[in-house]
Amino acid sequence: MALLSFYQEELLEAGCDEAGRGCYAGPVFAAAVILPKDFHHPLLNDSKQVNEENRNALRLIVEQQAITFAVAKVEVEEIDQINILKASFKAMHLAIDQLKKKPQLLLIDGNRFIKYKRTAHKTFIKGDGRFASIAAASILAKTYRDEYMLQLHQQFPHYNWQKNKGYGTAQHRKAIEVYGLCEHHRRSFNIDPLKMQELF
Numbered sequence: 001m002a003l004l005s006f007y008q009e010e011l012l013e014a015g016c017d018e019a020g021r022g023c024y025a026g027p028v029f030a031a032a033v034i035l036p037k038d039f040h041h042p043l044l045n046d047s048k049q050v051n052e053e054n055r056n057a058l059r060l061i062v063e064q065q066a067i068t069f070a071v072a073k074v075e076v077e078e079i080d081q082i083n084i085l086k087a088s089f090k091a092m093h094l095a096i097d098q099l100k101k102k103p104q105l106l107l108i109d110g111n112r113f114i115k116y117k118r119t120a121h122k123t124f125i126k127g128d129g130r131f132a133s134i135a136a137a138s139i140l141a142k143t144y145r146d147e148y149m150l151q152l153h154q155q156f157p158h159y160n161w162q163k164n165k166g167y168g169t170a171q172h173r174k175a176i177e178v179y180g181l182c183e184h185h186r187r188s189f190n191i192d193p194l195k196m197q198e199l200f
Contacts, residue, residue, distance in 0.1 A: 015133025030091035070098035
């Protein structure tokens with residue numbers, strides 16, 4: 001099914017999405033994107049449905065053709081302080097703050113959102129598979145976060161973040177059992193290395 005170019009025609013819309021909400025490690029990233037109303041690309045979709053090569057290609061296309069875009073992150077320390085849901089919303093707010101044109105309507109992926117200033121918003125479950133601007137935001141958030149996790153991998157190669165990007169794969173859990181947690185792991189997720197043995 002083709003993505004919709006916009007939700008309505010009157011107001012300037014920005015699509016917003018996050019990446020890394022369910023990860024054991026690393027920041028949560030979010031992006032906000034305002035696309036031209038006539039923007040279309042056949043490969044654009046929810047970032048989870050697009051392979052890495054196409055995601056990286058789409059990132060460049062979105063950055064070149066968007067009216068404006070921004071990406072922001074909230075670090076692990078703050079995730080642990082305020083919880084991952086609030087951190088995801090804060091990352092979206094930070095991204096919206098950086099947009100060079102101010103949107104009049106925010107299209108949010110998911111079913112909840114903390115209102116941004118006085119800007120109207122609409123939430124959409126699986127919105128990244130429905131609206132081009134949300135899909136574009138999902139591509140940016142995902143590619144920027146993956147790039148960041150590759151940098152962290154250089155410091156902590158035993159967790160294999162270059163492959164799992166901080167998600168709780170069996171290999172990542174095994175590495176936590178062996179090496180314990182590092183400063184980039186989310187303590188609020190209650191990842192107990194002593195309990196990892198029960199998973200194998």
